[in-house]
Amino acid sequence: MTGPSRTQVLALYKQTLRNANGFNNYNFKHYFLRKARTQFRDLKDLKDPAAIEKAFSAAQRELGVLKRQSVISQMYTFDKQVVEPLDGKKTQR
Amino acid sequence: MFSSLLRGSTIALRTASARSALRPVAAISRTSLVSPLRAYSTGLNRDDISARVIDVVKAFDKTTASAQVTADTHFAKDLGLDSLDTVELLVAIEEEFDVEIPDKVADEIKSVAEAVQYIASNPEAN
Numbered sequence: 343m344t345g346p347s348r349t350q351v352l353a354l355y356k357q358t359l360r361n362a363n364g365f366n367n368y369n370f371k372h373y374f375l376r377k378a379r380t381q382f383r384d385l386k387d388l389k390d391p392a393a394i395e396k397a398f399s400a401a402q403r404e405l406g407v408l409k410r411q412s413v414i415s416q417m418y419t420f421d422k423q424v425v426e427p428l429d430g431k432k433t434q435r
Numbered sequence: 436m437f438s439s440l441l442r443g444s445t446i447a448l449r450t451a452s453a454r455s456a457l458r459p460v461a462a463i464s465r466t467s468l469v470s471p472l473r474a475y476s477t478g479l480n481r482d483d484i485s486a487r488v489i490d491v492v493k494a495f496d497k498t499t500a501s502a503q504v505t506a507d508t509h510f511a512k513d514l515g516l517d518s519l520d521t522v523e524l525l526v527a528i529e530e531e532f533d534v535e536i537p538d539k540v541a542d543e544i545k546s547v548a549e550a551v552q553y554i555a556s557n558p559e560a561n
Contacts, residue, residue, distance in 0.1 A: 352522050353538040359526045360535075382519055 345394040354398070355382050358405050364412035368423040374408060479560060484532075485551045491527050492547060495520075509546040521545065532560040 346354075355378065362374035381401070388394050422428060489504050497520050510516045510524065525541050528550055534557050536544070544550050554560045 348518070349538065349542060352518060352542070355519060356522050356526060356538070356541065359523060360529070363526065363530065379519075379523070386517075386519065 345391040346398045351382075351398065354401055354405065358382075358401070358408060361405065361408045361412045364416065366415045366418070367420045368426050370411075370415060479555065481551065481555055484554050484560075485547070487531055488528060488547055488550050488554065491531050492524065495524050495527060497523075504547065506547055506551065511545060525550070528554070532557075534560050 358378045359375065362371060362378055365371035365374065385394075385397050388397060485506050489506070489508075492504050492508065492514070497514075497516060504514075508514065510521050516524065521544075522541070525536055525544060529536055532554050534554070536553065540553060544553060
């Protein structure tokens with residue numbers, strides 16, 4: 343059984359980042375962005391196909407949770423944190 | 436008698452011409468229902484896109500501060516970004532322009548010029 347391809351892993355990473363960005367709450371959003379970055383980076387040198395497969399499916403399950411929670415977070419409004427820019431557009435992350 | 440006949444024929448002609456004039460209008464509205472053509476904006480200026488992409492790349496925290504970001508900058512070669520960094524950068528660019536870059540295309544984007552090219556070709560970018 344072959345593990346997930348490079349493209350699949352990158353696509354998963356992108357989905358994870360995009361859904362983390364969907365969080366309304368600054369703290370959750372940046373927590374999940376940091377978490378995704380460190381997790382993918384820590385496992386980037388993984389060689390064993392079985393371990394890769396395991397990590398990949400774990401990350402997929404987490405993405406499912408993340409998707410649901412980010413949608414839920416959009417149903418509730420939070421006060422902006424002081425560090426957040428008030429206008430919609432932000433290039434700084 | 437003849438005149439009334441003539442008048443009748445001209446009326447018939449007029450209605451016929453009116454109908455034929457109406458027909459293309461109806462045809463146009465029907466086709467526009469099939470494929471709605473929407474124009475939200477006049478499209479983005481290529482130089483603006485390029486400037487905004489460069490700003491995003493500069494704001495990206497893994498870009499080395501001393502690096503010169505120009506329109507021809509290559510993500511991996513000039514900025515030393517790996518594939519994960521490139522994905523992060525593309526997500527930032529997606530956010531800036533409110534688009535979603537499909538995975539197949541995103542795989543091919545490896546430089547500022549290619550990103551600008553894609554955004555320019557995407558009508559939904561703004």
